[in-house]
Amino acid sequence: xxxxxxxxxxxxxxxxxxxxxxxxxxxxxxxxxxxxxxxxxxxxxxxxxxxxxxxxxxxxxxxxxxxxxxxxxxxxxxxxxxxxxxxxxxxxxxxxxxxxxxxxxxxxxxxxxxxxxxxxxxxxxxxxxxxxxxxxxxxxxxxxxxxxxxxxxxxxxxxxxxxxxxxxxxxxxxxxxxxxxxxxxxxxxxxxxxxxxxxxxxxxxxxxxxxxxxxxxxxxxxxxxxxxxxxxxxxxxxxxxxxxxxxxxxxxxxxxxxxxxxxxxxxxxxxxxxxxxxxxxxxxxxxxxxxxxxxxxxxxxxxxxxxxxxxxxxxxxxxxxxxxxxxxxxxxxxxxxxxxxxxxxxxxxxxxxxxxxxxxxxxxxxxxxxxxxxxxxxxxxxxxxxxxxxxxxxxxxxxxxxxxxxxxxxxxxxxxxxxxxxxxxxxxxxxxxxxxxxxxxxxxxx
Amino acid sequence: xxxxxxxxxxxxxxxxxxxxxxxxxxxxxxxxxxxxxxxxxxxxxxxxxxxxxxxxxxxxxxxxxxxxxxxxxxxxxxxxxxxxxxxxxxxxxxxxxxxxxxxxxxxxxxxxxxxxxxxxxxxxxxxxxxxxxxxxxxxxxxxxxxxxxxxxxxxxxxxxxxxxxx
Numbered sequence: 001x002x003x004x005x006x007x008x009x010x011x012x013x014x015x016x017x018x019x020x021x022x023x024x025x026x027x028x029x030x031x032x033x034x035x036x037x038x039x040x041x042x043x044x045x046x047x048x049x050x051x052x053x054x055x056x057x058x059x060x061x062x063x064x065x066x067x068x069x070x071x072x073x074x075x076x077x078x079x080x081x082x083x084x085x086x087x088x089x090x091x092x093x094x095x096x097x098x099x100x101x102x103x104x105x106x107x108x109x110x111x112x113x114x115x116x117x118x119x120x121x122x123x124x125x126x127x128x129x130x131x132x133x134x135x136x137x138x139x140x141x142x143x144x145x146x147x148x149x150x151x152x153x154x155x156x157x158x159x160x161x162x163x164x165x166x167x168x169x170x171x172x173x174x175x176x177x178x179x180x181x182x183x184x185x186x187x188x189x190x191x192x193x194x195x196x197x198x199x200x201x202x203x204x205x206x207x208x209x210x211x212x213x214x215x216x217x218x219x220x221x222x223x224x225x226x227x228x229x230x231x232x233x234x235x236x237x238x239x240x241x242x243x244x245x246x247x248x249x250x251x252x253x254x255x256x257x258x259x260x261x262x263x264x265x266x267x268x269x270x271x272x273x274x275x276x277x278x279x280x281x282x283x284x285x286x287x288x289x290x291x292x293x294x295x296x297x298x299x300x301x302x303x304x305x306x307x308x309x310x311x312x313x314x315x316x317x318x319x320x321x322x323x324x325x326x327x328x329x330x331x332x333x334x335x336x337x338x339x340x341x342x343x344x345x346x347x348x349x350x351x352x353x354x355x356x357x358x359x360x361x362x363x364x365x366x367x368x369x370x371x372x373x374x375x376x377x378x379x380x381x382x383x384x385x386x387x388x389x390x391x392x393x394x395x396x397x398x399x400x401x402x403x404x405x406x407x408x409x410x411x412x413x414x415x416x417x418x419x420x421x422x423x424x425x426x427x428x429x430x431x432x433x434x435x436x437x438x439x440x441x442x443x444x445x446x
Numbered sequence: 447x448x449x450x451x452x453x454x455x456x457x458x459x460x461x462x463x464x465x466x467x468x469x470x471x472x473x474x475x476x477x478x479x480x481x482x483x484x485x486x487x488x489x490x491x492x493x494x495x496x497x498x499x500x501x502x503x504x505x506x507x508x509x510x511x512x513x514x515x516x517x518x519x520x521x522x523x524x525x526x527x528x529x530x531x532x533x534x535x536x537x538x539x540x541x542x543x544x545x546x547x548x549x550x551x552x553x554x555x556x557x558x559x560x561x562x563x564x565x566x567x568x569x570x571x572x573x574x575x576x577x578x579x580x581x582x583x584x585x586x587x588x589x590x591x592x593x594x595x596x597x598x599x600x601x602x603x604x605x606x607x608x609x610x611x612x
Contacts, residue, residue, distance in 0.1 A: 083465070095529045098563040126465070133476075133513045134525070134562050136575035136605035169463045172605075174472050175512035177560065191471030191497070193510040209466055252531035252565035259566045295530075326565075328531055342530050346560050352510075 007268070007276020010238065010246050013222045014262045017106040025141045027148040030109035037109070037154050039225040043117045044162040046228070051121040055224065057232035059244040064089055064180070064217030065294065065324045066407075067311045070224075074122050076204035077212045084212040086119045086127040087189065088221050090142075091173050091180035093132060094294035095346055097326035099248040099260050100218040104131060104138035107222070108145035114221035116154060116166060117228055122214050125165045130185055133173040143170050177350035181406045182215045183207075184352070195354045196406035219248060240266035243310040247322070251278040253329040254285065263309065271305040274329055285331040289422060293323025295343045296411035298398050299336075299418035319398035336423050337373035337430075340415035344369045347412040357392040358409035364388060365412055376438070377431040382420060389413040449492050453481055457496055467497050471507055475514050479604040484515040512559070513604065520553040522593055523603055524586070525572040529561035535580065537569035543583035544571075544590075554590065573598075575605030 016024055016034040023029040030036035043051055056071025077084060088111070092100040103111060111129075119127045129146075131139045146168050149155045157165045171189055178184040179194035186208045188194035207213020223245065227235050236244040243265035252258040256279025263273060274280065274290065281287055289299045298320040300307075307313065311322050330339060348362040365385060372381050386396060393400045393410045396417055400410035419427060449457065456477060461470040474496065478489035485508055487501075494501040508514045515523075526532075526541040541558050548554040562577070564570035570579035571586055576598075578589050592598040599608055 092563050093561065095561040096531045096565045097561075098565050101563040132563070133511070133605065134559075134572065134575055136601055136607070137577070139605075140607055140610075171469075172473065172476060173511070174476065174514050176510065188472070189469055190466065191468035191507065193507055250565065252568060253534060258531075258568065291530075328565075330534065334534060338533075339530050342528070342533055346529060349560060 007263075007272035009262050009277065010264045011262050012226050012246050013103065013107070013110065013219060014248060014260065016110065017102065021106075024106050025108055025145070027109060027145065027152065030107075034109075035229070037113050037116075037149075037152075039113060039229045040116060040154065040160055043120060043228050044160065044164065048121050048123065051117065051228060054227055054232045055121070058227045058235035059242055060220065060223060060227060060235065061242070061244075061311065062217055063219035063223070063247055063325070065094065065296070066182075067322070070216060070220055073204060073216070074214060076202065077122060077214065078205060081212050082123075083126065084122065084124045085208050085214070086115065086122060086124045087185060087208060087213055087215045088115060088127065088129045088218060089180060089182070089185055089215055090129060090131040090135070090138070090218045091176075091185060092135075092218070092324075093177040093180045093350075094296065094324040094326055095343065096250060096252050096291070096328045097294055097324040098250045098252075099325060101132075101135055101138060102248075102260055103218050103222050104135060105141055108138075108142040109149075110225065111142065111218060111222050112145050112149055112154070112168070114224040115168060116159065117224050118214070118216065118221055119166050120162075120164050124214075125167065127166065127168045128171050128189060128208075129168060130171050130173060130179070130189060132180075133175050139170060139172050146170060177346075178352045178406070178408060181408070184406065185215060186213065193352065195352045196408075198405050238264045238267075239310075241310060242312055247309070247325050249273055249309070249325045249327050251327045251329065253290075254282050254331040254334070255329050256280055256282055266308050266310045268309045269306050270300070270309065270327070273309065273327060274305065278329070281329065281331045283331075285333065288330050288332045288334050289336060289418075290330065291326070291328040292318075293321045294326040295346060296407065296414055297321045297323045298414050299422065301422050315399060321399070335373065336419060337369065337377075337427065340419050341366065341369035341373040343415045344412065347408060351408060351412075355404035355406075355409060358404045358412060361388060361392045361409070362412045365416060369415070372427070372431065375434050377434050379428055379431045379435060381431060382416075382424065382427055385416045386420060389416055393417075449478060449481065449489060453477060454496075457493075461496070468499065471497060471499070471504065472511070475504075475508055475511075476604040476606065479514060480602040480606050483521070483603050484518050515603065519555040519603065520551070521603075522554045522590065522600060523572075523574055524548070524554060524556045524590060525559040525562065525575075526556065526586075527560070527562050527564070527568075527570050528558050531561075531565040532569040535568040536582065540569045540571065540581070540583055540586060544586055547583065547587060548590075553594075574601040574603060576601060
């Protein structure tokens, strides 16, 4: 896969679906041409503590956005408290993230094998797969995979003679970004509005139906069979620091070859990803700015292209985050105000309304950014945004503090903080010009 | 029109999957929408009775989720993404043009949606939750025409495959 610049993919969870584009989702192909379900006997032979230990030692971290240690999360379950549940988060909704979409549609058996091993490790007999409502084909494929797995004895009672029982229930969402929040997902699964819940109690102590619950992302769970099969040392020999193994990055925007690329963390840079793999910016243009980890992450500029894809580096040094792995690239013709407004509109639309700073703030941010991006701005508007944004994100410093139950609140300020960080002078000058011009033109107010 | 006997049987199967019946609320709302093309007030009352909830609570949940329609929307829902990666690739124009083109067609609802995780095919859109794109307005209208003529088989309004609803 190496290209001229030496950028290459390291395919682990995407290996099979890339190798068999026409039938990777079928039980037959997955068993004949891949090792589907072959890690189960190994897992049952290892026993629960050894699996948890391997996952912890691998330094596998959640691949949905927050990057929390998976083994550590599992270890928070209170001892001897049953029933408990595993919920797999397939409600991928962070703008420009499309990796779980691919994994669910194209390798559901890998996901299911991960679910069986993880459920066994955390001692639950009931797992839910929450699939984003709009992923109709994905729901169909994972639904078929579940039925086939029951038929083959990989699900149900006494799986492969291990004495372990597991039922898996497919649960479709119905159109809602915040159901992808860990606790929003639990509310939604319980038949409520998908409103996040205050933590603590954390889901591992009190999750769905107030029982201990583990919520893990699709890509995270899809990685588990590989760690069981090849060992923690193999996994953490890739990457470096606390960013081990691989992650799938969804690259989109003004790039030549938008798509999902699975690369080694830490040893790969944004430049490798954007230029080496995604083919660089279209039409010979240059990067104006890029969003490194979904709409919630503060933007970066060309001087950061050689930064490593390392979760702690991006957070600590660049005051942003790798988040959901959605890298959006914008060329020099892009109006940053328009992008900021559209992202603000997204957050305003998806705010669940539970916490006042987010419910009210997201709407006002959108309104002010609208007028700024549509010729109606005022020179003091950026400061106005920062002023009321300070009530949502006290201090306005990344990583963001928050006055709301979930991270959607502070995320609403991400585009604004980015504008202030990289484009302040450009915007202030433009607002001044817009204001002068408005005095001489007959402009309809927005 | 509310739930039929067949629906009621399927509803009981769905409820039995969950440790608590209320978890069946979203699946039952999808079921009702599959049947009627939208979630009717009668269906909400029936679902409330099945789950021992108040109709107000069912409405409260139903109105929170964007895929659940509380008025008739026709046969095809065309969801056009205008979030940033689609926007910079023509998604906003695609939405405006399609909306204008089908404004008078009661059978086609063109709606603006948030990111549908298909950004490598921007501008992306869905027809009854089948993914399509990239396309301009003429290309998208061509795809919609294929569904209208039956050359492509549309999912239900709730995104269920036609074979699953009988």
